[in-house]
Amino acid sequence: MTAYAYYPGCTLHGTAIEYGLSTQAVCRALGVELRELDDWNCCGASSAHAVNPWLAHGLVARNMRLAGATGLDALAIPCAACFARFKATQQALQDPETAAGIEEVAGGPVPRDLEVAPLLAVLTEPGLLGKLEAAVVRPLAGLEIAPYYGCLLTRPAEVAGFDDPEDPQSLDRLLRTLGADVVTWPGKTACCGSSLALSRTEVVLDLSHRLIAWAEEAGANAIATACPMCHSNLDMRQAQMRRAGLGSHAMPVYYFTELVGVALGIGHAELGLSRHVVDVRSLVERVPAGARS
């Protein structure tokens, strides 16, 4: 059994609860133990680093100290925004002077050799991918999925250190392992508008609409994401897009963990599939049950 320290971040207990549920269910099924940090705090994403760098790094550093206390050497993070913040602090720790400042704010030594892994990397690690392939009971045949990485998972490349920043492949590989067809589309790493959601909503509508339109154009019948922020912009704003005259969409937007869960035969309720704005259940219900052809 592989064990990871686990930092869910705030969204997985809130708007992205289905990401949290499906993550837990899938990891359980695959024998990946997630040990949630005790008394974790907000990572500071989207606002702290714009206000005060010591606050931003301090928030992350405290969580890293908690992760260090678990005795595990790797920390799994489902949310792309949290992941980006952790990686930024990890990079800041490389400068001894900055590191001293961060440790002062965090109230003690921060582990340096902690591996910070996005959940996508955990599930696409070669050994696990093989295990997953063998465990698929309900291949996602006939599903045409647009893999959407968003901007934070792979960039900036020298900070994130995960996958190819221009043409990432890990989610593509994962979806193919599940038996889905992966469509080639231009939106893979394009921005959804992210944290402008509150301040410049029209920009977010425009960018998110563009993503959905691209996916439709490429023949996708669903989008798979690895980021709660992207998910909320894509899933929750389709009605707004229609009202704004941008176009009428009905694009299901999955967390990749939900698709893994479906392929593993985990029940919809356990995965939280009812918690989407655009229905995602009817599409996967069309997937024929049974063994891989």
Add this chain to the structure above:
Amino acid sequence: MARVGVFVCHCGSNIAGTVDCAAVASAARDMPGVVYASDYKYMCSEPGQKLIQDKVAAEDLDRVVVASCSPRMHEPTFRRAVAAAGVNPYRMEMANLREHCSWVHGDKPVATAKAVELVGMLVAKARRDEALRPGRAELTKRLLVIGGGIAGIQAALDVANAGYEVTLVERTPTIGGKMAMLDKTFPTLDCSACILTPLMVDVSRHPKIRLMTSAEVEEVHGFVGNFEVVLRQKARYVDHSTCNGCGTCWGKCPVKDVPSEFDQGVGTRTAIYLPFPQAIPNKPVIDAARCRTMAYREAQARQAGEQGLSPEEAAKLRPVGADGRKMPPCGICEKLCATGAIRFDDEDALVKERFGAIVVANGYDLFMLDGSHDEHLAPVDRKPYYGEYGYGRYPDVITALQLERLMNASGPTLGEVVRPSDGRHPRTVAFIACVGSRDVKVGRPYCSKICCMYTAKQAIMLKEHDPRVETFVFYMDLRAGGRSYDEFTRRAQEAFGAQYVRGRVSRVYRRGGRYVVQGYDALLGRPVEIEADLVVLANGTTSARGAVELAQKLGISYDGYGFVNEAHVKLRPVETNTAGIYLAGCAAGPKDIPDTVAQASAAAAKVAGLFARPFIETEPTISEVLEQRCVACHVCEEVCPYGAVTFVEVKGGRVAAQVNPAVCRGCGLCAAGCRGRAIVLHGFNDQQILAEVESLFARSAPLRPPPREPEPLVAGRETTHA
């Protein structure tokens, strides 16, 4: 008693900036054996050399220590200078105060102290220097040219025209290289074939040139004037001495779907083929991997072996193919060949030849987006680059060399520029520059030099092919240094309407039957999207496939990208650091055709200069066996990398080692390995080396800075106070 003179060079400020040269000279005056020491700004200059020569005469010096730069740079210069003044050139030593001291240190007192120690070591050695005289070795006046592109062709012709024999080795079935694939050349737009193919014919007809195509260098031994080279003539399965190139065989070959290497995969060829109609030699070869007869014979032998058949039975066996059906025996070319030139049982042949000099002209290859150029990685570890451009996924995203083949009058479309996907004429063409150039992320931080120019050329030519075509060029910077080059790129924009967009492309994706090129216009500061019918990638250049392996065989140095290093970047650009091995063209980094040809002719001039000598002067700094001490333990023979040691019978019927002076390179391994101290390495004998070591450790406190002189008072103040 030895009389040593020490000459400390400032090298402008290169040494003097970090080392107190006057203090070094002053310290040298106290060293044993030193009768004269001074310093000067540029010791290698005319006044510097004259200073040495004058002092040799005035002070009756018989040893000279020049404390300046690396001997790799100026040892020949100073040896000549002292020899002219009557001192044996091997009694001149160089203390390297630049590369080994001033350039690698910052603290002046410490660097000065180290400089004094370096000089002390060389003075100690110089006092024990023997007078040595160079030996003589035979000079084989025959040149080996490796690579039959324009560089190799030019070098071969120049040397052959000077009257020397040349063997030109090319690994593909034809000479002509990349230049033969081009339609036109920048900046004059003259037809590549019209200027190249006559030279190719000259090579094939030149009485002094022996052309070996489908051949590679297998092994290289020896040294300047005396290289022993093993060449592999790969099996061609066609006897070129009887074949008359009539063309019946490739016209009738039933295997017609092999992607043509020469056409960069945008055209096909047969299994027995001529790479292109003007190929030299103008005779075909058989691609064994694709030939039906070869497959039939291979399967027949294998299946007969599996079934344990006798040779007579095996000959009658009709083998079964992978599809479960009986294989066709084919053999059509053999039946149709009027001269009986087909040789299905042809095999690789090794030939050993002696050459006096070698020109390395192995050219370049394109940066491949599938990562196949990453030869230092195992195939499984190679990863594709620039997946976002869709090369390999979209048929109409092509390389510039593929476009060149489509534009070429003798290319697969006879010069019709059409899309590989549907054969339609593109109306909008987008070029992406710097694909695999100036990009640290793909391990290619260097500029490939030719892409800006060939992209401008292709933009012009597309417009000439079809005036309705619109072209866009996404570029980072326009690098058009060269005579008439900038004018040329300007003409592409002003007279031929090429629209240059400064910025990188982030993604290419398909929309309907067209391709959306997303990029960023850095001058306008906003994203741009262009819908194009055809996308052309300006692939950068990499070292040629197998370049590192070849350099290792030749024993020449190369850089981290597989390009050969010049002996001196500025002053010896066509020589390698191995005497007798020269380079030309892209072997040493990206170059355009004019630079390549200039280098080839320069290398040829160097070769002709070498061959004009009656013999080779060999270095006297080689090993010698003191036969009365040798116990014939054979250690020297084992450690010698050059095979210079043999064993001969000496007086009294004993056997003793002998070093062949023509083969010994003076590396010293035998001398170090000899247990009985029976081997002397002249110029670096035990007494000399130990004297250097003793000099270094004789000082009580190594690296102790010399006492600082009191800070000089500001000039003038002293006088006012006085």
